[in-house]
Amino acid sequence: MRKSLLLSLITLAFFVVIQSCSKEYSVETGSGGTPATGELIKDSSDMCLPPEIHGIYDTAKVLTDSNYVLLNVNVTKPGFYRIYTDEQNGFRFSDSGYFSVIGTKTVKLKAIGTPILSIPTDFVVNFDSTVCSFVISVTENDGENATNPNTSDSAWEFNDASRGYAGTISSAFFFDDSTTTVPTHYFSFRGYIPNHSDTSIYIVIQVPYPNAIPATTYSTSTSALFNFAKADASSPTGFTNIYEASPNTSPTQVVQITVNNYNSTTKVVDATFSGSALTTANGTSTITSGRFKVKAEQ
Incomplete structure (x- = not known):
């Protein structure tokens, strides 16, 4: 059930220390x-x-x-x-x-x-x-955007083998799946590249509690998904995946998402991610220097 829900969500939317x-x-x-x-x-x-x-x-x-x-x-x-x-x-x-x-x-x-x-x-x-x-x-420090980092044009970013991508956040929230016997809790965000709104990043993480995301590492092999896609009117789903890592691509392609901090007052999630993802041509691409700093608005 967990695996199928994650996949459907894609469719839907050291001994000596030297001191001196x-x-x-x-x-x-x-x-x-x-x-x-x-x-x-x-x-x-x-x-x-x-x-x-x-x-x-x-x-x-x-x-x-x-x-x-x-x-x-x-x-x-x-x-x-x-x-x-x-x-x-x-x-x-x-x-x-x-x-x-x-x-x-x-x-x-x-x-x-x-x-x-x-x-x-x-x-x-x-x-x-x-x-x-x-x-x-190195990204521009915009004063932390503590109130709402979602408007920053580097609220999320990552690199592949040839270039870097970065953009703003269009939505970020916690939600529950009430269709399971035991309610399952998630955090999700979607972001876009400024002036290229047809290209989007989508990350979903299964979390242990509602409306909170503990600082730890989440893997797309079990409890998360990473998707980077481009709008495609010819596709039945309305988009074509550029990169994907989910339980469906494991163990060949796996992205690790490390949440460094979640501020329960400001609702800001600070995380990094890296790993490998499935490409459009069913190959593998290395994802590096991934990060996002977003405010859960719901």
Whole structure:
């Protein structure tokens, strides 16, 4: 029932922490400890694989613990490490610690600083003798739009392999399905690209309680759907999916939606998302840097 409802909704509408400069120096040089060796995992274009970007990056907004990037490294010798980026556009990323065993490891590069310009910002990551790169999309801080962020032209956004998309919110609300034996609760929003209202994003998340959305991760494999579509008069449904991730596309294509915060007073939902989605040609596209900040109006 849960799966069928989600599908019909588409149709309807780290061991050591280095804190001082002297400690950081020892990590980089191996003084006081053996340095780890290995390599960053990357593609033929030296892009990090895969860069999992977390948090919202707005101009003039100090970055917090929610801003970080997860990267994979291949450790060939255990030891102390420091993995870091250059500083660009007012901020940078860094992590340090100790690898106790060899093999593929995931590191969490924490963001430090405050973004300056609303531009795609390129970073080069360094570990041992290898480098790779990733891009952070910095958006314009419009004063938080605390009252109603839905009118912001970056209330929602995400990237695919070739470009980024962003837009406003046309509707956002909680609702219940009363047709099930036990009432099921949902949060839903739909958004459009300014001046391109024929292209829309649609996200639905099944939540455990009515009129609230706990801060946790929801997966389209079980309890959510992600849909990006374009109006198509020739289609029986009135639209053609550009990207889709739902219980129907799992386990091949799955998008993870992480709710960072829900303010029960302002009704503002702040979340990020990423993963893979089914394309129009039944292929797979990678969805990155997804975020939305919307006010549930009903």
